[in-house]
Every structure is written in C-alpha cells, then in structure tokens.
Amino acid sequence: MMVQTQSSSPRGFAAMSAEKQRKIASMGGKAAHAKGTAHEFDSKSARIAGKKGGQAAHAKGTAHVFNSQEARLAGLKSSKR
Template sequence: MRIHVHASRPRGFAALDPQRRREISSRGGQAAQAGGRAHRFTAEEARAAGRKGGQAVSQDRAHMAAIARRGRGHAARDE
C-alpha cells in the first residue's frame, strides 16, 4: 500500500516567485481577450452580481451574526 504525503513546499504555479506568476497570468489574460473568451462586466452587470451575492449571503443568519460580532467596536475607532 502506498501512502501519499503532501510536501510542505508549494509546487507548480504556487512555487513560482510572485513576479513570474504575474507575468504568466498577464499573458493568459491577454490571450483570453484576444481570443474573445474573456468577459468584461458592465457597471450594471457588476451591480446585479453584487446584489445577488449579498442576497445569498444574507440568507445565512449565523454568518451575518458573526459578521456583526466582528464589526462591533470597529466603527468607534474610525471616528
């Protein structure tokens, strides 16, 4: 029986330095744009997506309560 142990070091794309990852990602984005496979959201599409996500999250009462607990006291510090 063979047991796979995950290495603690990052592998593949994650192992690259941040500048190299950025370069590769940039080329992928440029290729997607050039090939017509990328999508740019309009302001209205972005608003609709945000609204939809907010409605979905707000259905989880426990999650919303946790957000409220974390937020307590932070507003007073900003004043």
C-alpha cells in the same frame, strides 16, 4: 496501492515568485481577450460581484473597516474622477 504524502513546500504555480505569477496570468488574460473569450463586466454585473466579495470578506472577518478619516479620503478620491 499508491500512498500520497502531503508536501509542506509549495509546488508549481505557488512556488513561483509573485512577479512571475503576474506575468503568466497577464499572458493568459491577453490571450483570452485576443480570442474573444474573456469575461467583460458591465457596470451592473461588476457591482453585483463587488457586493458579493464584500459580503464574503465581512462574513470571514477579513474586510477592511474604514475609520472616519479613511472614509472621507476615499470619498474625496471618488469625487475627483
């Protein structure tokens, strides 16, 4: 019988620098697109996914709550597109 112990130090992907993780993830995304198996959102499914993420963040208490100045600036940015 083998007993597993938990390590407090990160291993594998988690132990890599953020830059190296991004590089590897980017390679995977490029490969999926080249192969034709990457998921591509249309505007409706992207809106639904964003809404789910926002609801989850609010439920966890981790969502950013805009003050009136931030909301005004965000609105100005989106209107310039």
